Amino acid sequence: MYAYEALPVAEWFRRNRELAGFHNPTRALYQTIRELTENSLDATETYGILPTILLRVNVEDEQKGWVSVYAEDNGIGIPGNEIPNVFGRVFYSSKYRIKQHRGVFGLGLKMVVLYAQSTTNKPVLVRSATLKSDKIFEYQIMIDTNSNSPIILDRREYPNKYRWHGTAVKVYLEGNWLASKKRIEDYLRRTAIIAPYAEIIFKGPDLELWLKRRTTKLPPAPKEGLPHPRSVDVDTLKQMIQESRGLTLQEFLMENFDAVGEGTAKAFLEWAGFNPNMKVRALTPEELVRLVEKMKQYEGWRRPRSDWLSPAGAELLEIGAKAILGAEAVFAVTRKPESYGGHPFIVEAAVAWGGQIPPGDRPVLLRYANKIPLLYDEGADVARKVVDEFNWQNYKVKFPAPLAVIIHVCSTKIPYASAGKEAIAEVPEIEKEMRLALRDAAKKLRLYLSRKEKEMEMLNRYITLAKYIDEVAYNLALVTRIDKESIARNLHKLIEKKIGLTVDELVKHTLSMSSAQQEMAEAAPQ
Ligand SMILES: Nc1ncnc2c1ncn2[C@@H]1O[C@H](COP(=O)(O)OP(=O)(O)OP(=O)(O)O)[C@@H](O)[C@H]1O
Numbered sequence: 001m002y003a004y005e006a007l008p009v010a011e012w013f014r015r016n017r018e019l020a021g022f023h024n025p026t027r028a029l030y031q032t033i034r035e036l037t038e039n040s041l042d043a044t045e046t047y048g049i050l051p052t053i054l055l056r057v058n059v060e061d062e063q064k065g066w067v068s069v070y071a072e073d074n075g076i077g078i079p080g081n082e083i084p085n086v087f088g089r090v091f092y093s094s095k096y097r098i099k100q101h102r103g104v105f106g107l108g109l110k111m112v113v114l115y116a117q118s119t120t121n122k123p124v125l126v127r128s129a130t131l132k133s134d135k136i137f138e139y140q141i142m143i144d145t146n147s148n149s150p151i152i153l154d155r156r157e158y159p160n161k162y163r164w165h166g167t168a169v170k171v172y173l174e175g176n177w178l179a180s181k182k183r184i185e186d187y188l189r190r191t192a193i194i195a196p197y198a199e200i201i202f203k204g205p206d207l208e209l210w211l212k213r214r215t216t217k218l219p220p221a222p223k224e225g226l227p228h229p230r231s232v233d234v235d236t237l238k239q240m241i242q243e244s245r246g247l248t249l250q251e252f253l254m255e256n257f258d259a260v261g262e263g264t265a266k267a268f269l270e271w272a273g274f275n276p277n278m279k280v281r282a283l284t285p286e287e288l289v290r291l292v293e294k295m296k297q298y299e300g301w302r303r304p305r306s307d308w309l310s311p312a313g314a315e316l317l318e319i320g321a322k323a324i325l326g327a328e329a330v331f332a333v334t335r336k337p338e339s340y341g342g343h344p345f346i347v348e349a350a351v352a353w354g355g356q357i358p359p360g361d362r363p364v365l366l367r368y369a370n371k372i373p374l375l376y377d378e379g380a381d382v383a384r385k386v387v388d389e390f391n392w393q394n395y396k397v398k399f400p401a402p403l404a405v406i407i408h409v410c411s412t413k414i415p416y417a418s419a420g421k422e423a424i425a426e427v428p429e430i431e432k433e434m435r436l437a438l439r440d441a442a443k444k445l446r447l448y449l450s451r452k453e454k455e456m457e458m459l460n461r462y463i464t465l466a467k468y469i470d471e472v473a474y475n476l477a478l479v480t481r482i483d484k485e486s487i488a489r490n491l492h493k494l495i496e497k498k499i500g501l502t503v504d505e506l507v508k509h510t511l512s513m514s515s516a517q518q519e520m521a522e523a524a525p526q
Pocket residue numbers: 035039040043073075076077078086092093094095102103104105106107108109110166167
């Protein structure tokens with residue numbers, strides 16, 4: 001006989017923690033930093049606050065492999081009465097909305113707490129105050145995995161004398177600092193590229209990073225939106241209908257969906273063969289299925305709006321990549337909004353060249369989804385495929401070349417290739433946009449490299465001609481009895497006029513080229 005039982009959701013996640021990125025002490029430490037940082041960024045930039053994030057990792061017990069992680073932000077904070085659920089109930093979130101956030105599942109913090117308590121049996125310590133709150137709340141929380149609810153071990157309130165706002169979290173967990181150090185550093189640096197308006201201070205046992213704020217410009221905050229008719233399934237529609245008052249089908253479509261006005265609703269219902277005036281609650285289950293099918297097929301919908309999205313913007317990408325990669329030049333583009341399956345998305349791409357980027361046989365790829373750096377599973381990501389298939393020769397790039405490519409997809413629904421949220425799946429619309437974004441950015445790079453190449457050529461010509469100036473000036477001086485220095489000066493001027501740039505300008509431009517680039521420019525066909 002089988003023994004049947006239901007596994008409570010929190011217990012299920014505790015047992016299957018690798019699905020959320022908590023495979024082992026190395027991944028778990030990296031994932032903990034990632035979840036806490038992403039929550040802090042969501043709690044600040046989405047509300048117009050310039051993020052300041054402090055992160056600390058301490059080795060607590062070397063023998064047992066225990067570490068502590070502390071994260072503090074200056075965000076909007078969490079209301080005192082919500083703190084227990086936010087940290088102690090799986091699938092509790094403020095982000096189940098149609099709007100671009102880093103967080104989506106309502107799971108991240110709980111996985112941190114579950115992993116921490118199952119490895120060290122210690123609670124999470126939380127301190128938080130909301131904007132203008134006169135109190136600071138402090139909690140010690142664990143999760144009762146059987147009932148998926150918080151166990152409050154301690155709760156305190158303090159007067160908020162200095163009107164501090166934000167959230168501070170401390171957890172103790174089994175973590176392998178040495179093995180995860182490199183990933184954590186990469187993750188934070190890559191975060192600083194896409195969010196150069198954030199100040200991130202990290203202190204680990206043997207690593208200190210101070211990623212300074214490079215700009216005070218924040219990208220416009222995303223608005224909250226409605227679903228696009230093409231993006232809903234039968235269950236979602238059923239639920240929406242249950243929540244609707246006695247609306248007609250036409251009213252229901254207009255009120256609950258993005259980009260559906262009176263004209264569009266009428267035209268669609270006529271095309272789909274539904275009576276616009278029937279009460280939406282009177283739809284039979286068969287009609288409901290047919291309605292969803294028709295909503296997916298209809299060609300007349302307007303595109304989903306992109307107001308729910310918050311791309312970084314070409315300017316911020318350029319600032320971030322220059323500062324963090326130490327690139328000599330960065331060219332970024334933000335494409336126009338597109339959609340797949342009713343979900344709006346925007347692709348951004350940047351190519352970074354030279355400077356401190358080491359020459360490689362293929363471009364270094366930095367992938368992002370909703371401003372989250374993706375570090376694992378690069379091979380499974382459609383962005384890698386696009387970058388590898390790209391014809392770089394057409395853009396004057398010959399490998400080895402000091403080239404890095406940044407690809408950012410933002411969407412209200414990122415099509416991840418797996419539950420680990422580390423790679424973007426091959427959605428044809430997204431793939432096409434990636435290709436176009438890369439082409440647009442690479443065109444700017446080509447222009448830049450052509451200019452550099454030309455300047456190199458000029459400098460070489462100048463050097464060749466300048467070799468003769470002394471001798472020619474000497475002989476002319478003998479014949480004309482004009483001062484040799486003045487002849488030489490005039491000859492210099494003549495050459496400068498001929499090549500169209502002063503020597504100072506030429507040298508300045510060409511010196512800014514990295515040696516690898518010079519080699520490339522020299523090797524390039526004339
Ligand atoms: N630093 C913070 N400041 C303010 N609110 C926070 C902070 N961290 C978490 N929260 C709140 O707690 C909720 C739950 O966070 P959690 O990390 O569990 O899930 P999520 O961010 O919504 O989604 P995901 O599982 O994809 O990370 C968030 O939706 C947010 O409302």
